[in-house]
Amino acid sequence: MNTIRYLVLWSIILLVGGCSTPVQRPPGSEPGSHPDGTGGRVRNESNVYEPRGLVRSQPEYSTPVIALMDVAARQEKQNDLAAAVSSVERALRIEPRNAFLWSRLADLRLKQKQFPLAIQLASKSNSLAAGDASLVSKNWALTAKAQRGAGNTSAAEAAERKARNYR
Amino acid sequence: MTRTPKKNRAPARKTGGSKKAPKKKKRSTARGPQGRGGSRWASRLIALILLFGAIGVLYLLFLDHKVKAGFEGKRHAVPAQVYGRSLELYGGADVSPDRLEYEFKRLGYRKVHHPKLPAAWSRDRNHIIVRTRPFDFWDGREPGRYLNLHFQRGRLQSMEDERGKSLPLVRLETPKIGSIYPSHNEDRVPIPRSELPEPLLAILMTIEDRTFYAHYGVDLKAILRATWANIRAGSIVQGGSTLTQQLAKNLYLTRERSFWRKATEALMALIIERRYTKDEILTAYVNEIYLGQDGNRAIHGFGLASHFYFNRPLQELDLPKLALLVGMIRGPSLYNPRRNPQRALERRNKVLDILYRQEVINETQKDLASRTPLGITQRVSKSGGGHPAFIDLVRRQLQRDYRPEDLTSEGLRVFTTLDPWSQQQAESAFVRRLKTLEKKHRLPIGKLEGAAIIAGSETGEILAVVGGRKAGYAGFNRALDAHRPIGSLVKPVVYLAALMHPNRYTLVTRIDDKPIKIGGRDGSVWKPKNFDLKAHGKVPLHQALSKSYNLATVNLGMDLGLAQVMGLLESLGVSRPVKAIPALLLGAVSLSPLEVTQFYQAFAAGGFLSPLRSIREVQAADGTRLQRYPLTVTQAVPAGPVYLLGRNLQEVVRSGTGRGLSSFLGRELSIAGKTGTTNDMRDSWFAGFSGNKVAVVWVGRDDNKPAGLTGAQGALQVWGDMMRRLDPAPLGLPRPDSVETVWIDPTSGLRADPQCKEAREYPFIKGSAPSLQSSCTSSKEGSLRNLFRSFFE
Numbered sequence: 001m002n003t004i005r006y007l008v009l010w011s012i013i014l015l016v017g018g019c020s021t022p023v024q025r026p027p028g029s030e031p032g033s034h035p036d037g038t039g040g041r042v043r044n045e046s047n048v049y050e051p052r053g054l055v056r057s058q059p060e061y062s063t064p065v066i067a068l069m070d071v072a073a074r075q076e077k078q079n080d081l082a083a084a085v086s087s088v089e090r091a092l093r094i095e096p097r098n099a100f101l102w103s104r105l106a107d108l109r110l111k112q113k114q115f116p117l118a119i120q121l122a123s124k125s126n127s128l129a130a131g132d133a134s135l136v137s138k139n140w141a142l143t144a145k146a147q148r149g150a151g152n153t154s155a156a157e158a159a160e161r162k163a164r165n166y167r
Numbered sequence: 168m169t170r171t172p173k174k175n176r177a178p179a180r181k182t183g184g185s186k187k188a189p190k191k192k193k194r195s196t197a198r199g200p201q202g203r204g205g206s207r208w209a210s211r212l213i214a215l216i217l218l219f220g221a222i223g224v225l226y227l228l229f230l231d232h233k234v235k236a237g238f239e240g241k242r243h244a245v246p247a248q249v250y251g252r253s254l255e256l257y258g259g260a261d262v263s264p265d266r267l268e269y270e271f272k273r274l275g276y277r278k279v280h281h282p283k284l285p286a287a288w289s290r291d292r293n294h295i296i297v298r299t300r301p302f303d304f305w306d307g308r309e310p311g312r313y314l315n316l317h318f319q320r321g322r323l324q325s326m327e328d329e330r331g332k333s334l335p336l337v338r339l340e341t342p343k344i345g346s347i348y349p350s351h352n353e354d355r356v357p358i359p360r361s362e363l364p365e366p367l368l369a370i371l372m373t374i375e376d377r378t379f380y381a382h383y384g385v386d387l388k389a390i391l392r393a394t395w396a397n398i399r400a401g402s403i404v405q406g407g408s409t410l411t412q413q414l415a416k417n418l419y420l421t422r423e424r425s426f427w428r429k430a431t432e433a434l435m436a437l438i439i440e441r442r443y444t445k446d447e448i449l450t451a452y453v454n455e456i457y458l459g460q461d462g463n464r465a466i467h468g469f470g471l472a473s474h475f476y477f478n479r480p481l482q483e484l485d486l487p488k489l490a491l492l493v494g495m496i497r498g499p500s501l502y503n504p505r506r507n508p509q510r511a512l513e514r515r516n517k518v519l520d521i522l523y524r525q526e527v528i529n530e531t532q533k534d535l536a537s538r539t540p541l542g543i544t545q546r547v548s549k550s551g552g553g554h555p556a557f558i559d560l561v562r563r564q565l566q567r568d569y570r571p572e573d574l575t576s577e578g579l580r581v582f583t584t585l586d587p588w589s590q591q592q593a594e595s596a597f598v599r600r601l602k603t604l605e606k607k608h609r610l611p612i613g614k615l616e617g618a619a620i621i622a623g624s625e626t627g628e629i630l631a632v633v634g635g636r637k638a639g640y641a642g643f644n645r646a647l648d649a650h651r652p653i654g655s656l657v658k659p660v661v662y663l664a665a666l667m668h669p670n671r672y673t674l675v676t677r678i679d680d681k682p683i684k685i686g687g688r689d690g691s692v693w694k695p696k697n698f699d700l701k702a703h704g705k706v707p708l709h710q711a712l713s714k715s716y717n718l719a720t721v722n723l724g725m726d727l728g729l730a731q732v733m734g735l736l737e738s739l740g741v742s743r744p745v746k747a748i749p750a751l752l753l754g755a756v757s758l759s760p761l762e763v764t765q766f767y768q769a770f771a772a773g774g775f776l777s778p779l780r781s782i783r784e785v786q787a788a789d790g791t792r793l794q795r796y797p798l799t800v801t802q803a804v805p806a807g808p809v810y811l812l813g814r815n816l817q818e819v820v821r822s823g824t825g826r827g828l829s830s831f832l833g834r835e836l837s838i839a840g841k842t843g844t845t846n847d848m849r850d851s852w853f854a855g856f857s858g859n860k861v862a863v864v865w866v867g868r869d870d871n872k873p874a875g876l877t878g879a880q881g882a883l884q885v886w887g888d889m890m891r892r893l894d895p896a897p898l899g900l901p902r903p904d905s906v907e908t909v910w911i912d913p914t915s916g917l918r919a920d921p922q923c924k925e926a927r928e929y930p931f932i933k934g935s936a937p938s939l940q941s942s943c944t945s946s947k948e949g950s951l952r953n954l955f956r957s958f959f960e
Contacts, residue, residue, distance in 0.1 A: 063259075064258075128773075
């Protein structure tokens with residue numbers, strides 16, 4: 001009987017102890033500052049449906065990407081838009097989730113008057129912009145121009161309004 | 168019977184000439200048979216001479232036409248050259264020293280102590296020095312460079328030039344992966360006269376035709392000399408053919424040995440010499456001469472032979488290598504250095520000996536060259552090129568835009584997306600895993616087949632295509648042509664269709680995993696079952712997908728309607744007509760691995776569909792830009808629901824049917840994926856994506872008999888092994904603005920306080936999270952109460 005009593009007692013102690021363990025935040029994490037955008041309310045793996053710490057909301061902008069952007073700018077100046085597109089695509093192979101690169105590609109496609117593609121690329125950039133209001137605004141302004149170019153006035157006006165909202 | 172002659176004679180009588188005529192005849196014979204007969208024979212002879220002359224002239228004209236057509240045609244018939252992607256080098260690039268070494272091998276770069284010439288490299292563990300070749304890319308020329316490369320932990324750390332200046336980015340030349348040659352299987356790498364190495368020409372003329380610049384196509388002296396030598400030897404030991412005659416033979420004639428053929432060859436040689444300059448003839452010869460066989464591909468010309476035997480351009484060959492190739496002209500099969508190395512070596516040394524005796528080279532050069540090994544590289548490819556499955560895909564994509572003759576004769580340069588390293592790793596993983604699977608599951612040896620596609624998840628660029636177990640052999644391309652039922656790989660489409668209605672379905676919505684009967688129009692009844700033959704009752708939507716419950720999926724799909732699922736499949740790039748049957752919800756739709764990759768690419772890229780591409784650019788032989796196949800995107804589905812689905816597919820790998828992947832890839836990579844198994848385990852599938860790659864693997868049997876493997880037992884194993892070798896990037900899904908996270912009590916599926924012990928944070932489309940609060944409250948006591956509640960329950 002004593003053994004059973006001890007077991008019950010220890011079980012209760014352990015259970016209560018386990019329940020009352022305060023929530024631990026990883027050191028240095030502030031709500032809203034988590035790289036995954038989960039707000040930092042992270043406790044342990046089993047409680048998190050979204051895996052942590054994987055998304056960089058800001059693009060890396062590595063040295064090779066900067067070099068390629070320079071090349072693209074030079075090619076654009078020489079009016080070789082096709083080559084500039086090719087250089088931005090090279091950069092995208094290195095940083096496929098860099099929202100700025102998608103926006104740059106959209107910009108070049110707009111200059112080539114490839115309006116539907118420019119609109120889609122701007123939308124892709126927005127999907128990766130992770131709350132960068134100025135980039136999102138720029139993308140909407142670009143979309144507005146492309147919509148106007150394609151002759152869709154009402155869609156262009158709607159995009160202009162969105163561009164203003166994000167400014 | 169006798170009437171006809173009478174009738175014939177009758178008119179003659181009428182005219183009265185019938186009597187005179189025979190007289191005349193008599194007179195003429197009276198002049199003497201010799202004189203009359205002589206003139207008749209003379210006129211017959213003249214007629215005959217004229218006739219033969221006319222035939223001769225016609226034949227010459229025919230030959231002339233043939234020579235012209237053949238010469239001009241062949242001179243321009245250059246197969247399309249197909250290149251893989253160029254390897255980009257920069258500080259931080261995911262390039263290990265071993266991977267770079269593999270790339271150098273592909274490019275035919277030599278390993279040396281210290282690289283002084285282009286196309287050479289040296290390695291000291293984590294430090295590589297290389298001198299690259301220059302290369303003309305579609306958008307400009309990349310110069311040859313000296314690179315000093317440092318590696319750390321399997322990645323390229325930094326890169327400097329000769330003067331120690333740090334370089335931001337360098338692209339290596341693209342490895343050649345094949346060519347698209349015509350159906351008569353002649354491949355060539357043509358080289359213009361200006362780029363023909365002078366030593367090659369010197370060796371060629373010394374060995375094959377010393378009076379090339381002096382004769383008119385035929386060298387009578389050489390023929391007499393050869394004939395005399397052959398008579399003395401009692402067999403054919405010497406040929407008297409000039410280079411021009413050999414060219415005529417190669418261009419237009421068969422290998423038959425006859426006087427007639429020899430005469431035609433001589434005539435053609437004379438015509439060629441009349442029509443073309445010596446330089447044109449020499450260039451045509453170097454590019455045309457037959458130098459071996461690679462399966463059903465004939466190796467024509469020194470340019471291609473140099474790549475085929477030494478894996479480097481002709482301009483980089485040294486004396487012994489050039490001597491070997493020239494020596495092989497006499498008997499490409501007899502002196503085949505791969506099959507008969509000893510005979511080839513003897514032949515090469517004989518050539519070197521002649522060169523020495525003819526004072527083309529000195530004694531030291533001869534001795535040094537004779538001691539050099541043959542230097543033949545291992546055959547990279549079997550018949551059909553190195554990557555037949557990928558080249559097949561390239562050819563199909565090109566055929567939409569180019570005529571077949573343009574592809575096989577215009578010398579197009581096709582820059583593709585193939586990553587030879589990924590391709591090689593995928594092929595090795597296949598070979599190894601299929602063997603292991605057959606052994607482990609006691610399956611008949613050699614019966615399992617498979618296919619795989621690996622692509623860039625955001626760019627849609629195809630990095631590797633495995634068309635079957637024997638990847639080096641051209642044959643049935645399963646990656647493109649094996650249309651098999653996709654089983655549970657279709658389920659994510661059903662769940663995505665549900666998540667696109669956030670007011671009805673969220674990840675935590677309870678759905679019914681209960682038996683269902685569906686009657687067909689023919690009176691049949693379909694009763695799907697779960698894999699474990701159990702029904703699980705009310706289950707959260709995310710769990711139904713992660714555990715791949717059939718009943719829950721069918722109930723969900725029928726609730727949504729088949730049309731929705733089919734429409735979504737179409738938006739996701741599946742263009743094949745799909746039958747509207749309920750079994751579609753469990754994957755009764757046959758697709759190729761390529762088609763499956765397309766819709767998983769859209770999942771991997773946040774709902775943005777990029778048509779899968781195998782070609783980046785096409786350039787004309789002279790460098791003119793012809794076409795680009797650009798990166799395009801179309802938003803196929805809204806980002807929010809795709810994000811939820813992506814998280815759910817991560818759960819599949821974390822704790823669902825795909826959890827076996829953890830023995831290959833670390834959990835921190837958060838890979839997303841889905842297994843697929845079809846009836847009687849005929850097809851085993853796995854489709855998934857990392858942060859940068861999407862890949863699909865199918866394993867099954869060609870005869871459609873049960874393979875005996877579930878998706879997790881078969882395809883997942885290959886997928887894991889394949890991706891592990893490619894060092895995939897972790898998958899971080901950027902959360903769209905339309906998504907928020909809410910703490911949920913998993914037991915009830917209701918909103919919970921974050922302090923609740925069991926509470927988990929789930930993503931929802933904004934505003935779609937449950938509004939009801941679960942009984943678990945925010946205080947510690949609440950959490951305690953919750954615990955005791957479940958304890959007592």
